[in-house]
Amino acid sequence: MTENTYTIRNLKKIYGQGETAVHALRGVDLDIPEGEFVVLLGASGSGKSTLLNIIGGLDRASEGTARFRDRELTTMSDRELTRYRRDHVGFVFQFYNLMPSLTARENVELVTEISRNPMEPDKALALVGLSERADHFPSQLSGGEQQRVAIARAVAKQPDVLFCDEPTGALDSTTGRAVLRVLRDVNETLGATVLVVTHAASQAAMADRVIRFSDGQVVEVRENDRKLRPEEIEW
Numbered sequence: 415m416t417e418n419t420y421t422i423r424n425l426k427k428i429y430g431q432g433e434t435a436v437h438a439l440r441g442v443d444l445d446i447p448e449g450e451f452v453v454l455l456g457a458s459g460s461g462k463s464t465l466l467n468i469i470g471g472l473d474r475a476s477e478g479t480a481r482f483r484d485r486e487l488t489t490m491s492d493r494e495l496t497r498y499r500r501d502h503v504g505f506v507f508q509f510y511n512l513m514p515s516l517t518a519r520e521n522v523e524l525v526t527e528i529s530r531n532p533m534e535p536d537k538a539l540a541l542v543g544l545s546e547r548a549d550h551f552p553s554q555l556s557g558g559e560q561q562r563v564a565i566a567r568a569v570a571k572q573p574d575v576l577f578c579d580e581p582t583g584a585l586d587s588t589t590g591r592a593v594l595r596v597l598r599d600v601n602e603t604l605g606a607t608v609l610v611v612t613h614a615a616s617q618a619a620m621a622d623r624v625i626r627f628s629d630g631q632v633v634e635v636r637e638n639d640r641k642l643r644p645e646e647i648e649w
């Protein structure tokens with residue numbers, strides 16, 4: 415039997431209370447198997463980021479359970495959640511969040527210096543095809559290159575899970591494809607489970623599993639028999 419990275423049951427998230435309460439997740443049930451490349455689709459406001467934030471240990475659920483392997487996240491203390499994030503999870507966001515005053519290598523070192531089992535920063539930069547740019551500052555790099563530094567930073571700690579919220583949202587499709595290729599390589603060579611939130615529905619063709627959200631609920635889970643390569647995807 416395949417193990418799950420995440421086992422999620424009746425997960426609910428309510429922001430605020432009373433008349434202004436927002437039901438961002440309305441009872442989500444999901445199994446995310448180890449090592450899969452998963453794409454989350456759904457309209458703006460359907461709850462994708464909220465789910466990512468909860469299972470990434472950045473936010474807390476209002477109700478329900480979310481297990482990472484054999485550990486329950488919803489009952490962890492803040493300290494345990496911080497350790498979980500540090501040891502197991504990498505994040506990539508739409509706007510790269512790099513430190514402008516640090517070079518590409520130094521941005522990666524920020525993470526490797528506090529990680530339990532990091533790879534060499536230069537190896538992480540090589541993995542995303544940026545060995546030649548290690549001494550450049552973010553302002554000297556293109557958007558796609560900056561995003562690849564952000565991916566190198568996230569994977570340098572050798573996370574079990576890589577969360578990507580709109581990683582290609584700010585990029586043209588050629589550059590975006592290069593970024594998707596890197597994410598696929600991370601999934602295949604490091605074996606990390608990769609979860610990508612995207613508005614570009616065509617990117618779902620490169621996933622093992624496609625999860626569609628609507629109004630705080632999962633309305634479809636689809637497994638692809640055949641995955642497309644990033645080069646074959648148009649958006």
Ligand SMILES: Nc1ncnc2c1ncn2[C@@H]1O[C@H](COP(=O)(O)OP(=O)(O)OP(=O)(O)O)[C@@H](O)[C@H]1O
Pocket residue numbers: 429430436437438456457458459460461462463464465
């Ligand atoms: N901190 C917050 N306080 C109050 N409401 C919030 C908060 N964060 C999110 N929401 C609401 O929760 C709902 C789900 O938001 P979420 O960001 O998860 O959606 P999403 O599917 O990721 O959207 P997008 O594709 O636009 O990023 C939305 O109605 C949003 O307005």
